Amino acid sequence: MKHISSLPINPPARLLMGPGPINAAPRVPRAVAVAERIARSGRALPFALEVVAFGDEEGTRLGFQDSAEVREHARALRRNGAPVGGPGASAGTPSRLAAHLAGEQENLRQLLQNLEDGRLDAAARLIAHAGNVVVIGLRNSSPLAxxxxxxxxxxxxxxxxxPLPGQSIGxxxxxxxxxxxxxxxxxxxxxxxxxxxxAAIERRGIPLVLIADSSARRYADxxxxxxxxxxxxxxxxDxxxxxxSLIHLLATGAMGAHVRVTRTRIAAITSIYDDLDELEAPW
Known part of the structure; x- marks a missing residue:
């Protein structure tokens, strides 16, 4: 039987730190403390799940019907992007690193498969030939933009x-x-x-390149x-x-659409770098 601290989603009470009415009551922090105490005492995951679902000797309850509902709540939070997890095995163990590598490879495989129909080149052409290119990313998407x-x-x-600081998207x-x-x-x-x-972008007839995970498919049309x-x-x-990697491919495709113009601009940028002494000298 696996110990609670060896699992990627643990302790179970950590799963409840997502959206919804469950978070409103102070019983949630108490449940976190209970589950952490269980982990330290060496009890197994099923026992901790039952405590979270049904309560313990201190009367801690969260209103779940059973441990299966606890698990499903955790899965739903993770599907929505909530950072569900807790203390466990070190992230640098060989098994964790192997799982990370396998996950990244699968994500990349799926991405490249999605691009096989020519949509990457279509997006690159739109960007390369546009009069103006506006890149928008909010919250987690901001660094990508x-x-x-x-x-x-x-x-x-x-x-x-x-939007820039102090501005609205409009x-x-x-x-x-x-x-x-x-x-x-x-x-x-x-x-x-x-x-x-x-919808506002579509109504104004502005071509839109939408980059997102599968949860945004409803906006693809x-x-x-x-x-x-x-x-x-x-x-x-996440x-x-x-x-x-997709950003790399998209930018490379857009640059390749106007090779001569791109080379001229890069040369001009490099010259200004030198004038301002902005970059360190290469070794």
Whole structure:
């Protein structure tokens, strides 16, 4: 029988730190303490699940019907992107590293399979030929949007990130039209108004490249190009390694569409780097 601390989702009370009415009561922190005490005492996972579901000698209860409901609640939180997990085996053990590698390889395999129908090239062409390129990413998607903008800026002078601090997205969408493009990142745990943003872009006839995981498929019909990117992970957090690979492919494709223009711009940027002494000298 596996010990609670050896499992990737543990202790069970940690699973309850997600959305929903369960979080409203102070009994949740008490349940966390109970489950951690169980882990320290050497009791096994099934016992801890029963405690969380039905209560213990201190009367700690969370209102679940049984331990199966506890497990399903945990799975639902993880599917929604909640960082479900707790103390357990070190992340650097050979088994954990092997599981991480296998997960990353599977995500990359799925991504490349999704791109086999030519949609990557279609997205790259939209970006390369657009009058203006606006890259949007909120919450977890923000660093991805920033990185894509940085990559595209090496080849294009018409790329901007939105929204900038102190601004709303409406200020960046105003004036865009059919000859421009919006690249929108929408990985799970999106803001509540994400669907309204997609609809607003579509109503204005602005071509949209939508990059997200499978939870955003319901928005794919509003996009000119839909790029689905898996971010599943065996650990508590989603992994964005595959998303970074997609950014690399997309930026490379956009740069390749105008090789001469790209080379001229890169040369100009490099010259300014030298003038300002911005980069350290290579070894």
């Amino acid at each position: 920033l990185h894509l903008r940085q990559q595209l800026a090496q080849a294009c002078d018409n790329v901007r990130l939105a 200020e960046d969408l105003a004036g865009l039209g059919a000859h421009d493009v919006v690249v929108l990142f929408g990985f799970r745990r999106r803001t509540a108004g994400f669907g309204q943003l997609v 509003g996009a000119a190009v839909w790029l689905e990117c898996p971010i599943d992970s065996a650990s508590a957090f 992994s964005y390694a595959t998303a970074m």
